[in-house]
Amino acid sequence: MRIYNLFPRLAGPFSAWRPHLERAADLGFDWVFVNPIQQPGRSCSLYSIKDYFKINPALLDPTSPKAPEDQVRETVAWAESLGLKVMQDLVINHCAYDSPLLKQHPEWFIKEKGRIAHPFCVHEGEKVIWRDLASFDHRHTSDPEGLYQYCRAVVEHLIGLGFKGFRCDAAYQIPPEFWRRLIEETKRAHEVIFVAETLGCSVDQTRETAGAGFDYIFNSAKWWDFESPWLIEQYNLTRELVPSIAFPESHDTPRLFAECQRNVDALKQRYLFAALFSAGVMMPIGYEFGFEKPLHVVKTTPQDWEQTEVDICDFIRKVNRIKSQYRVFQEESITELIDHPNRAVLLMWKASSRNHQEALIILNKNIWGREVFYTEDLYRYIQASPPLVDVSPEWPQAYLPTPYHFELPPGMGRVLVADV
Known part of the structure; x- marks a missing residue:
């Protein structure tokens, strides 16, 4: 709804x-x-x-x-x-x-x-x-x-x-x-x-x-x-x-x-x-x-x-x-918070219980300043096979590199979906 x-x-x-x-x-x-x-x-x-x-x-x-x-x-x-x-x-x-x-x-x-x-x-x-x-x-x-x-x-x-x-x-x-x-x-x-x-x-x-x-x-x-x-x-x-x-x-x-x-x-x-x-x-x-x-x-x-x-x-x-x-x-959906070195960034994993879809939400908690999200490999956080697709409402990326580095503007969220 x-x-x-x-x-x-x-x-x-x-x-x-x-x-x-x-x-x-x-x-x-x-x-x-x-x-x-x-x-x-x-x-x-x-x-x-x-x-x-x-x-x-x-x-x-x-x-x-x-x-x-x-x-x-x-x-x-x-x-x-x-x-x-x-x-x-x-x-x-x-x-x-x-x-x-x-x-x-x-x-x-x-x-x-x-x-x-x-x-x-x-x-x-x-x-x-x-x-x-x-x-x-x-x-x-x-x-x-x-x-x-x-x-x-x-x-x-x-x-x-x-x-x-x-x-x-x-x-x-x-x-x-x-x-x-x-x-x-x-x-x-x-x-x-x-x-x-x-x-x-x-x-x-x-x-x-x-x-x-x-x-x-x-x-x-x-x-x-x-x-x-x-x-x-x-x-x-x-x-x-x-x-x-x-x-x-x-x-x-x-x-x-x-x-x-x-x-x-x-x-x-x-x-x-x-x-x-x-x-x-x-x-x-x-x-x-x-x-x-x-x-x-x-x-x-x-x-x-x-x-x-x-x-x-x-x-x-x-x-x-x-x-x-x-x-x-x-x-x-099944939902878990994942620890990340930058405490100002929320990293949340979600998985559908009805099909094989998974998602990562990367959210800047800070609404006043930019924060950096970095990981050696995005796929360490999901169980699905590649690819992860960036479906973010702002500035979606056609290619998600490894390692992954993104400087998040204030409050910005990245939405990544693995659709098996």
Whole structure:
């Protein structure tokens, strides 16, 4: 999966989505992920859903004679005409605190001291409470079948609008047996995929959730320092269970361009690694232009579209083409880090478990300076017979000499593939 995250609040009404969808298709993405489009509650947060069966008025074209649902279907159909499947956030771990559901079905919600509870998290040692949200009680409700059937109806409604997949928000907060039933019953009737958002949970929670039938989970490659062992350890713990999706930034994180002091090489470095590390990759709207304003589920508007001098579209297009052409980059391939004398260079070996493809990724960790990679023989790192082919998105070499010496510009990655 090569996923472009079209953030509704930045893109604006459905009628304005076409150029963004066309750009996503041109960049080589095959999926578009859309954050919630349902009617929000009083807080106006995309993730505070008041009515799951109505469309957010802010996304509708008031001049269109078409019904809200038809405006959605028309937009999804346009995406599909470009070769893009569309997935939407499935937010069924909580709803808006001012949703009618709280009065209609109070038994569906977690209670604290007699009141319906708000979800919370602990951030940097402090408890953060989302007071605009109410937590569904999937584990202990007195009406589990009623709550399940409601969620099932939400899924059917979204499928009826044309969506072919679901990114399941905070999936680990809902029991695996709930997901197993929902996924099995839905897939019996429709060709759809389910992706679990498991960031921030333990490895055991990730494995338990992944085992409920999800097609993909998200991994934490965005936060890796290119050195610590934890990412490869986590990757190997779930690699044979379910494929994963990496991302250089998301709608929940700061913009990488701002984090890296407006370094374009950092944008390229992180996208290349995210795209080739695991089976799937996801990139949010604006990354290709070096946007710096974080996406906000309440405050972002189309007026936040930034005019920049950055444009890495061609680079992203080339990386996506590499990913689409080589099986080793389309699966949770066998992956190992190889020691190298220059600690500022990442040397990663990958091997497909489904065919005989192998790959070497040589990446300059340093986004501010040049680093030298040298080896007596590239073939010492792979098991396949020659040749190794340089398929790098920038400056690919037609001939790989022995010994091999390359001075890597800041953040640059070399991608070498042995295709037996």
